[in-house]
Amino acid sequence: MPGIDECLLEAMGLPGARGAWLVDWTSGLALGAAGESPVGDHETTAAESAELARAAAEFESPAGPHASAPGAAPTDPAATGAARADAVPPVEDLIVTTRAGYHVIRFVETAFDSSVFLHVWLDRNTGNLALARMRLGDLAERLVLG
Template identity: 45%
Template sequence: MPGVKKCLQEAMAIPGAIGASIVDYTTGFPVAMTGAAPNEDHEAAAAGTADVVQAAQSRSLFVSAVPHDLLEDLIITTAGGYHLLRLVPTDFDSRLVLYVWLDRLRGNLAVARRRMQTLAEQLVV
């Protein structure tokens, strides 16, 4: 039942979380954000996030032909961190993705992914 702010607070409680945001991926705009962002720029990070999601949704390699086999999350790893993107499914029309940036040493990819799944579902159920 949490609101957007509470959801981001909980995302920041994921071990190793450095920053979190909810991004509208049609426009590449962060509708809500907290903590740090890569290069200290949440808006630029959101624009990049949107590019990644759109690429994954529009390239045939990732687009499944099976009905309802929709994109769930995207995980990008770098030497220093993990970038997790989880699509937020809403009944009404929106195209939102929950983004969490984790420190590579302190973060645990599997734990973070599970927590984000719960968070994204709690937000809208």
């Protein structure tokens, strides 16, 4: 079971990996970083990706399991858990594509508050998006924080 540094090194072993981070999405702080940053600074990358992750984690998708049927009354967020800050985010991962690369953000479920995510930046020409998703999922399950 890898710790933060080992996890980030494994993520950097992905084809086309240029940078990897473990970020607390509530504070925007990088708990660990490896490789390059697309903006030249790991803390800025962590803060920017945390904003995106926070928006996704707090959003209950209309197509999600708690969605109301067309014409039905809106689902009560308190009943679905969407309004609970300690709930597991309804989103499993996020993929952002740019002209030069892919950013894959994978939420990590933890015993305490599930407020961290893994973020890997892949080169668009040499990265393998499907493999990155699968490996980040595996890393997120095996990651040991503490």
